[in-house]
Amino acid sequence: MTITPWKRGPIFTATALLLGLVMLLHAHITDRGGLGNLVDTALPWSGVFIPLLLTGALWRRSAVAAVALLLPAGVWLGLFGGLLVDKSQPGGDLTVVTHNVGAANPDPTGTARALAASGAHVLALEEITPQARGVYEKELAETYPHHTVQGTVGLWSMLPLTDTRPVDLETNAGPLADTIPAAAELAENRALRTTVSTDRGPLVVYVAHLGSVRVFPRNGFWTDSRDRGARALAKAVAAEEDERLVLLGDLNGTTDDRAFTALTAHLRSAQEAAGEGFGFSYPAAFPVVRIDQVLVRGVQPRRSWVLPATGSDHLPVAAGIAW
Numbered sequence: 534m535t536i537t538p539w540k541r542g543p544i545f546t547a548t549a550l551l552l553g554l555v556m557l558l559h560a561h562i563t564d565r566g567g568l569g570n571l572v573d574t575a576l577p578w579s580g581v582f583i584p585l586l587l588t589g590a591l592w593r594r595s596a597v598a599a600v601a602l603l604l605p606a607g608v609w610l611g612l613f614g615g616l617l618v619d620k621s622q623p624g625g626d627l628t629v630v631t632h633n634v635g636a637a638n639p640d641p642t643g644t645a646r647a648l649a650a651s652g653a654h655v656l657a658l659e660e661i662t663p664q665a666r667g668v669y670e671k672e673l674a675e676t677y678p679h680h681t682v683q684g685t686v687g688l689w690s691m692l693p694l695t696d697t698r699p700v701d702l703e704t705n706a707g708p709l710a711d712t713i714p715a716a717a718e719l720a721e722n723r724a725l726r727t728t729v730s731t732d733r734g735p736l737v738v739y740v741a742h743l744g745s746v747r748v749f750p751r752n753g754f755w756t757d758s759r760d761r762g763a764r765a766l767a768k769a770v771a772a773e774e775d776e777r778l779v780l781l782g783d784l785n786g787t788t789d790d791r792a793f794t795a796l797t798a799h800l801r802s803a804q805e806a807a808g809e810g811f812g813f814s815y816p817a818a819f820p821v822v823r824i825d826q827v828l829v830r831g832v833q834p835r836r837s838w839v840l841p842a843t844g845s846d847h848l849p850v851a852a853g854i855a856w
Contacts, residue, residue, distance in 0.1 A: 542595025549586050552579065553604030556612065560791055567754020570746070573790040574822060577811055580609045612789075619809035625835040625853030626733060631657040631781035631825055633742065634665070635845035641665040644843040645672035651840055653851065655729055656689040657781035659742035684722025686740045686782070693730040700724035700769055702762035704744060724766065724782070728775075733856045736832070737775045741766055741782035759785050760792045767795035777831035779854065783847065784826050800828035803852035808837035814848040827852040 555562070555572065556579050562569045583606050590598035630653035634644055645668060648656055656677060658669060666682060669689075673680065677689035683699040699722045724741040743766070744758025763784070770778065780800055786792055788802050804812040804823065813820035820839075825847055827837065832854045840849040 542590055542593035542598040545586055545589045545593060545595055545598035546601045549590075549598060549601040549605055552582055552586070553601075553608050555579070556605055556608040564791070567746075567756055570756050570786070570790055570792065571754055574787050576789050577613055577787075578821070579605070580613070583609065613811075616805065616808070616811055620807050621809060621836040621838075622807065623835070624855055626855045627654045627731065627736070628652055628851060628853050629655045629657070629738075629779060629781060629827060630840065630849055630851045631659070631740070631783070631827060632840075632843070632849035633659040633783040633825060633845060633847040634661065634669070634843070635847065636660050636662050637846075638665065638844040640844035641668040642672055644845060645669050647841070647843050648849065649673055649676040651849070651851065654691045655738060655779075655781075657738075657740040658687045658689070659685065659723075659740065659783045661685050661687055681725065681727060683725040686723055686725055686742055688725065688727055688738060688740050688781075690729055694727045695730060695735075697725065697727040700726050700739065700741070701765060702741065702743065703765045704758060704762060723762070726769070734777065735775060737773055737778040739766070739770065739778070739780045739782070741780065741784065743783070743785045746785055756786075756792060763792045763796055767793075767799065770796065770799050775831075777856070778829065779832065780826065780828040782826060783824060785824050787823055788826065788828075796828070800830050801834075803827040803829055803834035803837040803854070804850075806837070807834035807852070812837060812839050812850060814839060814850050816846050817842045817848050818846075820848060823850075825850045829854060832856060 559572050559576055562572050564570060587602055630651050638644055673689045677691055679694045680689040681694055681697045702724050704723060726739050729736045729738050743762040746759055747755040788797055812823050814823050814825040834852055835855050836853040838851055840851055842848055
């Protein structure tokens with residue numbers, strides 16, 4: 534009996550349809566064990582299955598499988614097709630850079646010098662250790678006369694800073710949180726808020742390093758600390774009355790992650806608005822995900838790009854913004 538092309542390859546057909554539905558309905562997948570977060574984060578890479586399934590469909594000479602692939606291909610292009618186009622524009626009033634410099638960075642001096650040479654007007658650093666803080670302050674002092682360090686995050690600026698304060702990301706939670714001394718909380722602080730005085734008016738800048746995502750054999754992905762910090766950060770940003778705001782930092786998640794829905798409701802990604810490609814920043818040796826972000830409101834992203842590797846396990850990311 535001859536099997537027609539429309540009846541061949543049922544496995545490839547079913548897999549193609551399942552892939553398309555997962556991509557289309559990813560926000561509704563349960564987050565139990567961190568499954569939803571994992572799917573959200575890996576979503577850009579779902580596209581690699583499309584050519585593999587197409588190869589299988591052609592091998593089986595399955596017309597129905599080839600047609601079924603139109604679903605995941607269309608969904609993927611709808612989600613990420615815009616990132617494949619270079620949306621950068623000339624000009625820009627201010628260049629901002631954010632970099633998780635890495636607590637285990639073996640060369641903070643080299644990292645500081647590379648960042649100072651980046652041309653950034655405003656430079657945010659995350660994961661600053663007490664041992665390396667003096668190195669960054671010394672090496673960046675000539676280029677950036679204004680700076681603040683609040684716990685493990687800092688901001689260096691060519692322009693004056695005012696109204697600087699730490700931001701509570703609710704990192705410490707539970708019944709023992711209130712027993713932690715204020716000095717210890719400040720030392721471990723992971724976010725700050727300040728105002729950069731520009732000739733075009735004030736610019737509110739947040740620097741944040743959200744909690745890490747952990748993997749446990751029994752419970753899967755653990756994102757509680759990060760998600761709690763994302764909610765606290767979104768609440769702080771929503772309360773800001775200033776029109777112009779930039780958030781710089783290591784958010785330990787992509788903007789596709791449902792944990793950042795409240796945050797991205799108020800801010801947009803500079804990479805999505807003015808970059809080319811996905812702008813992956815981690816891990817530095819072979820970047821597969823963008824967890825280091827420049828998010829803005831009230832200003833126009835003109836360009837977004839990734840800087841060369843330093844001694845950190847993250848890549849620095851940069852953006853040019855205009856009023």
